Structure formats: C-alpha cells, structure tokens
Amino acid sequence: MKYLILFAVIVMMNGACRHKGDYQPVFDNPGLYSKSVYELNSVVMDNNFSPVVAARNYVYANIAAYECIAAGDYRFVSLVGQIKHMPVMPKPAEPAKVNYHLAALLSLIKVGNAVTFPEGALMDYWQNLYDKADSAGMPADVLKQTVAFSDTIVSAILKWSKGDNYAQTRSAEKYTVTVEDGRWVPTPPAYAQAMEPHWCEIRPMSLDSASQFAPPAPPVFNVKSPTSHFYKDVMEVKTVGDSLTDEQRHIADFFDDNPFNLHVTGHAMYATKKFSPPGHWMNIVGIATQKAGKDFSTTVAAYAATSIALFDGFIACWYTKYKTNGVRPETVINKYFDPNWRPYIQTPPFPTYVSGHSVISNASAEVMTYFLGDHFAFTDTSESEFGIANRSFRSFRDAAQEASFSRLYGGIHYRSDLEQGNEVGKKVGAYVVSKLHFQRNQNQLSQNK
Structure with a gap:
C-alpha cells in the first residue's frame, strides 16, 4: 500500500511539473x-x-x-x-x-x-x-x-x-457638395455625405506628409470629345460593366470589401457587412505567414508593418481624393449617357481619384513581399465566410493588381484612378520598409552573440 501511495505521489508531481511548463x-x-x-x-x-x-x-x-x-x-x-x-x-x-x-x-x-x-x-x-x-x-x-x-x-x-488629430477631425468642417461638372456628389442608394474629408490631416506613421507621394492631376473632365482621356475612361467603365464575364464578377465580389452595403427594395432597407479593404489585408497577412511557417515574432512584425502601410496609404490617398474631388463614373454615366445604368458593386461615398483599394493593396503587397519574398503563392480564403469562392495568387503584387482592377469591374473607378493609385501604393509600401527597420541584420545579430 505504501508503494502505491508513493507511486501516486510521484505521478502527481511529474504531472504538476509538466503542467507548469505547458504554457x-x-x-x-x-x-x-x-x-x-x-x-x-x-x-x-x-x-x-x-x-x-x-x-x-x-x-x-x-x-x-x-x-x-x-x-x-x-x-x-x-x-x-x-x-x-x-x-x-x-x-x-x-x-x-x-x-x-x-x-x-x-x-x-x-x-x-x-x-x-x-x-x-x-x-x-x-x-x-x-x-x-x-x-x-x-x-x-x-x-x-x-x-x-x-x-x-x-x-x-x-x-x-x-495626438494624431483623430479627435479634432471628428468635429471638423463638413464637406460642401456643389454641382459643378466633374466634382464629386453623393451617389445612390444611400446618397451619403462625403466620408472622412479631413483624413489627410491625420498624423502619418512613416510618411513625412500626406502629399509626399501625390500623383499627377487626373484627366480633365470632358464628356464631349470622344478622343479625350476622360471620355475614354468613362466609356471603358460603361462598356466593361455592360459585358462582365463570370470571372470579372467573381473578382469584383471578392474584393468588394464593403463594410456597409445598403440594399433598398421599395421602402425597405437593410445592410450587409463584409471585411473592409484593410480588414481583408489583415486576413491575408495571417494566411500568408501561416503558410510560410513564420514564428510568432515575425508574424507580429508582418502585421505591424502592413498595418502601418495601410494607415499611411489611406492618408496619402485621401489627400489626393479631396484635393481633386473627382466625380464617380456612376454620376457621369447617369447624367450624360444612361440614366438607368448602375455599377456592379455599390459606389462608396467619397471622390474617385485615386482608388483607395489600389493604394492600400499595393502598399500592403510591397510590405508582405519584403517579409515573405516575391512569387510567394497563396490562396486567399478571406471571403469564404461570406459565401464567395476563394482566389489564388502567384504573389502579393499579383493580388494587389487584381484588387485594383476589381474596382473597374465593379464600375466604381476609372482606369486612371487605378493606375495612379497603384503607383502611389507601391511608393508608400516601399517607403515603409525602407524607412522603418523591423528586423536586425545578420551583422547586428552576430555582434550580440
């Protein structure tokens, strides 16, 4: 009996020791x-x-x-x-x-x-x-x-x-809507007021200023000349929107990322929610770091760096949006070409130039390329919980380009918005990883040994 009791005590002590280290x-x-x-x-x-x-x-x-x-x-x-x-x-x-x-x-x-x-x-x-x-x-x-x-x-x-000026922008002067040609006005179905018109006043993390990577001016508003840059941009949106393929619809749906999609049926209104564009990229960071087998610290660093690129990317983008106040394709097409035309996805409530999704997707892609390399293939499962099939990409930059063009397929952006937004985003992302150092280099690590 004494040996049984002793054996039980030893087992309990060993179990307690193992338990103590389990954390x-x-x-x-x-x-x-x-x-x-x-x-x-x-x-x-x-x-x-x-x-x-x-x-x-x-x-x-x-x-x-x-x-x-x-x-x-x-x-x-x-x-x-x-x-x-x-x-x-x-x-x-x-x-x-x-x-x-x-x-x-x-x-x-x-x-x-x-x-x-x-x-x-x-x-x-x-x-x-x-x-x-x-x-x-x-x-x-x-x-x-x-x-x-x-x-x-x-x-x-x-x-x-x-101290980042967020609180002050909550009570800043509201955006004034005017009806002059080429200027943004609220769009259906919500006809919401301009979202965050003072966001460029938020203090950035890495950028020296909101205007640091400002793109060239957008194409001049012109719906009378079929040879003008703006006219061609408008017609492309309409033509693409009128003949979407199943693949283009899938891309538009996959990167719709509308956090508050308003549905109106007669007098009834209801909203559906999905992850916003930065939320989508937060999911991509998790998917990619898990596939790459990165450790805890590296995973946290990738999230932090990507979140900085998202934050600064939006500040840079919003500077251009509210400086140019560009009109959305839906407004132009309805007024000058087809009053019944609607984009495939819902137009968000802020000016068009440049595309926010293009900026922040490319900024994020540059950061994730820094952490995991180019040609890092992955399957994005972020939208499966919303009933949207997964999409696979050859690289983060490939995903960013598809996210950008989803806005043309969705009918909410001109090609110029995308192309210049892509350039701004690439510059922001490259700047984040060049200015902010997250990992020590091998020489520094060797010196510490």
Missing part, C-alpha cells in the same frame, strides 16, 4: 496571434467602421503588440526613434518574468478594445487569454508581471494615439 507552447503559437487579430477584425466589421478608421484601429493595436515583441526578442527593433513622433516605450520591471508573446496578445486586444466600440467589446476575449495562461500553468508571478508590462505598453500607446 510555453500555448503562447508560442503564431496562429493564436492571427486569431486574435481576427477577433479585432470582427469587431471592426460588426460595428461599421469605415475603412480609414479601421486602418487606425489596426495600426495602434498591432504596434502595441510589436513593441512587446521588440522588448523580448533581440531579432526585432523597436519603432521608437524610427517613427519620429513615437514616445519611448516603458520597460518591464522584471524582464525575466515576462512572457512576451502573451504580453503582445493582451496588448493587441486591450488597445483594440480602446479604439473601437462598443465599450468592452473585446474584454471577454482578453479574459479568455488570461484564463488560458492560468489554466496552462503559467506561474502566478510570470502572469502578474506579463499583465503589468502589457498594461504599461497599452497606456503609452493610447496616450500617443491621442
């Missing part, structure tokens, strides 16, 4: 970070955040997570001193007792919770992560120090975020 692989899991970004993405979608505001939600949350990683993984460099207005980030009180992966997860969620609504929308998930650490056997002192460090990062990031 390490639980959080050394890049898929868990992608799942956590998806949780934030879902809150953003469910609450109708516009694409530009969504990009702001992602950037502060992912930078908070990245700064936790940079504090604990020497391979990665803090963005402090690289983003010129970013303040010094706090250090952990007891570095050896911090689980930096869990700190990154908690920081992502807590910042994401603070910059979205409704209040507390993500805190159940935060608690779930906390409970996961506790049940996996993370020692109480490690859990305590991890939460404390995360909270200091969250506080610093949120304080920094308040």
Whole structure:
C-alpha cells in the first residue's frame, strides 16, 4: 500500500511539473496571434467602421503588440526613434518574468478594445487569454508581471494615439457638395455625405506628409470629345460593366470589401457587412505567414508593418481624393449617357481619384513581399465566410493588381484612378520598409552573440 501511495505521489508531481511548463507552447503559437487579430477584425466589421478608421484601429493595436515583441526578442527593433513622433516605450520591471508573446496578445486586444466600440467589446476575449495562461500553468508571478508590462505598453500607446488629430477631425468642417461638372456628389442608394474629408490631416506613421507621394492631376473632365482621356475612361467603365464575364464578377465580389452595403427594395432597407479593404489585408497577412511557417515574432512584425502601410496609404490617398474631388463614373454615366445604368458593386461615398483599394493593396503587397519574398503563392480564403469562392495568387503584387482592377469591374473607378493609385501604393509600401527597420541584420545579430 505504501508503494502505491508513493507511486501516486510521484505521478502527481511529474504531472504538476509538466503542467507548469505547458504554457510555453500555448503562447508560442503564431496562429493564436492571427486569431486574435481576427477577433479585432470582427469587431471592426460588426460595428461599421469605415475603412480609414479601421486602418487606425489596426495600426495602434498591432504596434502595441510589436513593441512587446521588440522588448523580448533581440531579432526585432523597436519603432521608437524610427517613427519620429513615437514616445519611448516603458520597460518591464522584471524582464525575466515576462512572457512576451502573451504580453503582445493582451496588448493587441486591450488597445483594440480602446479604439473601437462598443465599450468592452473585446474584454471577454482578453479574459479568455488570461484564463488560458492560468489554466496552462503559467506561474502566478510570470502572469502578474506579463499583465503589468502589457498594461504599461497599452497606456503609452493610447496616450500617443491621442495626438494624431483623430479627435479634432471628428468635429471638423463638413464637406460642401456643389454641382459643378466633374466634382464629386453623393451617389445612390444611400446618397451619403462625403466620408472622412479631413483624413489627410491625420498624423502619418512613416510618411513625412500626406502629399509626399501625390500623383499627377487626373484627366480633365470632358464628356464631349470622344478622343479625350476622360471620355475614354468613362466609356471603358460603361462598356466593361455592360459585358462582365463570370470571372470579372467573381473578382469584383471578392474584393468588394464593403463594410456597409445598403440594399433598398421599395421602402425597405437593410445592410450587409463584409471585411473592409484593410480588414481583408489583415486576413491575408495571417494566411500568408501561416503558410510560410513564420514564428510568432515575425508574424507580429508582418502585421505591424502592413498595418502601418495601410494607415499611411489611406492618408496619402485621401489627400489626393479631396484635393481633386473627382466625380464617380456612376454620376457621369447617369447624367450624360444612361440614366438607368448602375455599377456592379455599390459606389462608396467619397471622390474617385485615386482608388483607395489600389493604394492600400499595393502598399500592403510591397510590405508582405519584403517579409515573405516575391512569387510567394497563396490562396486567399478571406471571403469564404461570406459565401464567395476563394482566389489564388502567384504573389502579393499579383493580388494587389487584381484588387485594383476589381474596382473597374465593379464600375466604381476609372482606369486612371487605378493606375495612379497603384503607383502611389507601391511608393508608400516601399517607403515603409525602407524607412522603418523591423528586423536586425545578420551583422547586428552576430555582434550580440
């Protein structure tokens, strides 16, 4: 009997020891970070955040997570001193007792919770992560120090975020709609007012100014001369829209990314939601890093860099949109060519030049090419939950080009919007990865050994 009791005690002690160490692989899991970004993405979608505001939600949350990683993984460099207005980030009180992966997860969620609504929308998930650490056997002192460090990062990031002019633009002067030829006016079915006309006043992360990569002026408005650039652009939109192939419809649907698609039937109205363009690219980051087998830290870095490209891309794009105030194809075609013509997808409520999807897709593609290389083939499953078949791409740049041309197939952009938007996006993305260094080079790593 004594031997049985002794054996049971040994088994229990061995089990307890194994349990105490189980928490390490639980959080050394890049898929868990992608799942956590998806949780934030879902809150953003469910609450109708516009694409530009969504990009702001992602950037502060992912930078908070990245700064936790940079504090604990020497391979990665803090963005402090690289983003010129970013303040010094706090250090952990007891570095050896911090689980930096869990700190990154908690920081992502807590910042994401603070910059979205409704209040507390993500805190159940935060608690779930906390409970996961506790049940996996993370020692109480490690859990305590991890939460404390995360909270200091969250506080610093949120304080920094308040200086980006976002609050001031909430009460800025509204856009004035005029009916002069060539100028943007609200479009059906919602006839919504111009979205975020002051977004170019938001403080960028890497760019020196919103106008840094401003494109040439758009084609001059001219619907009288069939040989004019503008006339040809309009006719292409109409012609393509009148004879869409099944493949073109699929591309348009796949990259529609309308966070609030309004349906009107008689007096009845209802809306359907999908991930916005930046949300779509957040999903692509997760899909690609998982396929590439990237570790936790590299996955967080890829999300952070892409979110910066999205954020700065929208600022650059919105500068041009509201400087040029270009009229949408739907308005021109209805007024001058066919009053009954409608685009395949819904026209969003802001000026046409340049295409936002073109800018941010190409900016994201440049960043992801930096992390995973060109010719990185992947299948994008982002839209399957909305009943839209997957699409496969040979590279991130290939995906960006298809996303761009989806706007022509959808009938909401001219070719000039796409071509110049692509160029702006490429420049923004290349600038992000040239100015901001996320990973130390081999010489720096060797010196640390």
